[in-house]
Amino acid sequence: xxxxxxxxxxxxxxxxxxxxxxxxxxxxxxxxxxxxxxxxxxxxxxxxxxxxxxxxxxxxxxxxxxxxxxxxxxxxxxxxxxxxxxxxxxxxxxxxxxxxxxxxxxxxxxxxxxxxxxxxx
Numbered sequence: 001x002x003x004x005x006x007x008x009x010x011x012x013x014x015x016x017x018x019x020x021x022x023x024x025x026x027x028x029x030x031x032x033x034x035x036x037x038x039x040x041x042x043x044x045x046x047x048x049x050x051x052x053x054x055x056x057x058x059x060x061x062x063x064x065x066x067x068x069x070x071x072x073x074x075x076x077x078x079x080x081x082x083x084x085x086x087x088x089x090x091x092x093x094x095x096x097x098x099x100x101x102x103x104x105x106x107x108x109x110x111x112x113x114x115x116x117x118x119x120x121x
Contacts, residue, residue: 005039013046017053022060029061032070044070048077055082062086068093069101076105079112 009031016025031043047054055078061071072090075083087109090102 005036006042009039009042009046013050016057017050020053020056022057025054025057026061029057029066029071032067032074040070044074044077047074051078052080052082054078055080059086062090068095068098072098072101072105073108076108076112079109084109 009028012024012027015021016028028043028047031039032047034040034043047058054074058071058075058078059082062068068090072087075086084106087102087105090098091106093099093102
């Protein structure tokens with residue numbers, strides 16, 4: 001990944017976090033579909049670190065069917081009830097890649113919930 005790409009994503013992240021504008025944040029979701037693996041990983045990390053604050057942006061991406069498998073992975077890493085519901089909605093998707101991503105994401109959420117329940121004991 002070029003430093004220019006990383007700087008561009010970081011700038012978008014700061015602008016999106018400051019404004020919460022879907023339009024400003026969309027390049028982060030678009031980057032999840034980059035041909036450069038490092039760009040994809042960085043975008044996923046930035047969105048994951050935003051946690052629940054990223055949900056409106058991710059839900060918007062799902063409604064536009066943009067990078068659905070990657071968006072489901074990010075939602076799984078957030079792992080709250082909203083994320084779990086959205087993941088479940090994609091278990092019957094007509095696209096086999098989306099179904100596989102939803103199944104994988106569901107396993108991640110399930111494991112996270114199990115670990116959280118154990119910590120509470």
